[in-house]
Amino acid sequence: MKMSKILIVSSALSLMAFAPSTMAREFADIYTECGLGAMIASNNGAVAAVTNVTWDLGTTAISSNASSPDTCKGGQAETAMLIYEAYPMIERQVAEGHGAHLDALFELRGVEADDRAALTAELRGEFAKAAAEDGFADLPRFDKAERLYDAMNSVLAAHAS
């Protein structure tokens, strides 16, 4: 009996220890908690096209890994930022089935090269469902990026299991 309890408790603790690193974090949570929003500076206005300006200075939460919650470290937050920042390129590369940004996403999530073709095929299928929803074309980039992020997490989770 005592051994059973020890086994149950230790199993539960083990699951809890691993859970944060394997559960998909909400895209919006990453946006607010990991400084994603702070990095997206508004660049409206006449000078917006002047890209030799800098809208923020210094090390940032995700790129620097300097000071952010533990749950912001690792591939998910970095994936979210890459998807948001490079969304048009990633959307097209998912549609085509290959590309440097797509490879970078897989790199961030630790996907081996041999597994990428199969995962890309699944990702295309998952993303196609989201893209086929009414109103998808009019969604702001944040929402589109969130759907692509969710599709990626779904595919990776299915692959892991």
Add this chain to the structure above:
Amino acid sequence: MHAFLISASMALGLQAAAAPAENYVAIAEQRELHADAMWLRLGYYEDVDDDSEVTTPDFFLADNGRDSARAELAATIRGWFSKESGDQHPACRFPARYAWLQREIGLPALQDPPRCENYRKWARLDEIDSASVLMVSGYLGNPASSFGHTLVKFNYGEDSAANRLLDMSFSFGALVPENEFIPLYIFRGLTGGYQAGFSDKLYYAYDRVYTHTEFRDIWEYELELDRGELEMLVAHMWEVSGMKFTYYFLTKNCSYRMAQVLSVATDSDVTPSATVWFTPEELFFLLQQRERKNEREYLGEADFRPSEQRLLYSRFSVLDERELELANRMIREPGTRLEQLIEPLDAERQVVLLDALLAYYQYRLAAVEDEQASGYDPNADAAAVEELDPDIRALKDLKQQLLLARLQRPVSRTQFPEPERIPPVTEQHAPALTELGAARVGDFDGGYLRVAAYYRDLLSDPLISKELVVMDTEASSYEGGATRIDSVDVIRVRRFQSDSIPIAGEDSGSWTMKFGARRFDPVDNELDPFIEGGIGRATRLGESVMMYGLLDGTLTDAQEGSQVGAVAGLAAYWPGFRAELRSSPGVSVKTGEWQPHWELELQWPVTRDFQLQLRGEHRDSEDFLRLGLQWYW
């Protein structure tokens, strides 16, 4: 010689008795280390008695550190012995300073050295392989970007397109308020009205802006640094990221600050004497010059990273005539049913065509989507995004059709070719010009001198597509006459779109603009200001020849000066010979008189920075001939 890691500098310092900090301050004082070139570089002091160029108080450990290189050095030495723990310890905030001090005066090992976790995680010293400096091409759509931009990048892992996107990269730029009035922006940029600094982002952030939104080419030069220099570069970028400087567009700009950073990393002076201007491309010429002077390499070969626009043309280049027509029909007639349009093609050619069109619509929407993305608040009312320009909505709808059609089809097997490599600036001539030669006008012989601050004319461009010249001034002296200035082109821009693949909707217009002063009346001595402009078309006649035709006009208050007319020309570029012939007749606005004008320009490059030029001109019923030697520097 330069090999110091932060851990080594703390753990492997001289085994000395626990001497107080003041002993080391005294040693540094005795050796006048506060005047050492490296210390001045680390602190951004132009000279030992000057204030630091950094304006952020946090950059300094001494209260008067900004004003005194001596006080700051003393405070830095004392900081080594600080009771601060963790990442706030000065050794963690300024790893480059301490690496240098360790080499110079051998600071003792600390009993309880700080781990500097933030710096370690950011620096990833166990993963970094090399560093690069990147030249971003000029962008004529924006005056502030016309001369290009520079970035520095740390390289991790194998050299692949995917890995490059995840490299830590640095850009130096001004902090400009939102919605800044353009004239004020120009004034403040020129006069030090802005603060500026280095921002660190993963490379994909800069790639998005420069490659995919502004369609600028990039050349990446790997830096020839040994391990110690590489780590010094990393350490110093950590120190200086987030610190502010006063920004001067012409002199203390992105390239100047990058040169200062490289001077710290290499412990050699690669900073220019930028008293009037220093354009981004000059950094690369300067590094080449200093290679000869300092007898070492700085730059490796340049890898070309083409713009999204070049990649788009490359995709269209694999379409045959029929497929190109189908693509253009889709672009011209947005109501076309996509599936019906591509149905006659086999499955593979359908996906090739869809890939090309998807790339086209991403390219068209790039700027729009970039503006919409920034500053978005997920909690804001989404109704705002409904109010889209109808034309943009149409583009988005078309792209959505393409996206869904493409996602239903398999991955393409067709490879599209890499765009042709465009030579970097360092394989073209240096940016400034001095020209000296003999001249004849009518029956009079003489000589001329020409100087230009920035000279990249049409025949400097291997693609014969653009010209940007600043302060092109010519003076001449003829027998029996005085020496006089003939013309000053303050700025001269020509932009020719002559791509060989006709893509519907692509901007195929060409334009020119010139502002300056010249002698409209060959007899009087007055230079009259003028402004000229033209719009028209250009087309390729093979790889090396371009033909153009524009309607143009000149506005001046000189008597009989203003005119309207046309210009037609042929330009050819071969490695050993370049030529341009242009005819620009016009009608005087005042008198209605016809004024013929033609020019011929022939160039023979001798070396990269020397060439012979022969120019002939017929204007105002006179013939001008000039034969000169051009020196680019």
